Amino acid sequence: MNINRRYFLPAIQRPYVWDSGQIVRLFDSLMKGFPISSFLFWDVDAENKHNWQTYRFAENFRQGEIHNDHANLHGLDATLVLDGQQRLTSLLIGLRGSLTEKVKHRRSSSADAWRTKKLYLDLLVEPGDVFDEDDEEHDEEIFAFEFRETAPAQLPGQLWIRVGEILEYRDEAAFATYKERTLKLLRLDAPKAERDIATRNLDRLHRMVW
Numbered sequence: 001m002n003i004n005r006r007y008f009l010p011a012i013q014r015p016y017v018w019d020s021g022q023i024v025r026l027f028d029s030l031m032k033g034f035p036i037s038s039f040l041f042w043d044v045d046a047e048n049k050h051n052w053q054t055y056r057f058a059e060n061f062r063q064g065e066i067h068n069d070h071a072n073l074h075g076l077d078a079t080l081v082l083d084g085q086q087r088l089t090s091l092l093i094g095l096r097g098s099l100t101e102k103v104k105h106r107r108s109s110s111a112d113a114w115r116t117k118k119l120y121l122d123l124l125v126e127p128g129d130v131f132d133e134d135d136e137e138h139d140e141e142i143f144a145f146e147f148r149e150t151a152p153a154q155l156p157g158q159l160w161i162r163v164g165e166i167l168e169y170r171d172e173a174a175f176a177t178y179k180e181r182t183l184k185l186l187r188l189d190a191p192k193a194e195r196d197i198a199t200r201n202l203d204r205l206h207r208m209v210w
Contacts, residue, residue: 008071010080011053015066023090024145031143039084049078059097094119095164117147123159123198
């Protein structure tokens with residue numbers, strides 16, 4: 001991901017405002033293969049890149065923050081994102097970062113009011129017959145993405161992975177090794193159907209990201 005390495009935000013952008021539910025819906029739409037609209041980029045000429053105030057995308061986002069860190073563009077080719085900040089920040093949080101949310105009905109100043117979570121996916125939940133890849137109006141969440149503070153326990157009928165792990169396996173051979181290792185987490189007497197579902201979801205996630 002070239003976010004915060006090549007792609008940055010101009011000062012005209014509003015703060016990031018999405019919550020965990022909106023991020024989950026974005027990843028769910030991507031897993032369905034649905035389009036998520038277009039992006040608008042601005043390639044900045046090298047001699048002009050220091051004329052604009054630029055910011056980094058939020059990677060480890062705390063709910064309610066309104067200021068992004070300033071970006072240092074020295075030695076970097078810079079492309080500014082004019083439209084697509086919410087979606088790109090959400091992808092960054094889900095794949096490489098974290099989301100810190102306030103617990104309902106607790107004061108923001110309280111030490112136990114905040115929970116830092118990462119995005120996980122249960123590989124044993126698949127759409128089945130209710131999902132039609134050609135139906136772009138189908139907006140029901142059907143993949144099991146969830147933000148969790150810690151890795152969920154591997155209970156019978158579940159197989160959780162942290163979504164960001166997939167970034168480490170772009171190469172097909174490395175991904176095949178990762179997939180084999182992940183499937184070994186299934187219980188020994190797991191039915192073949194569970195292995196098939198997990199395999200399909202892992203393949204779909206890998207295609208979606210890479």
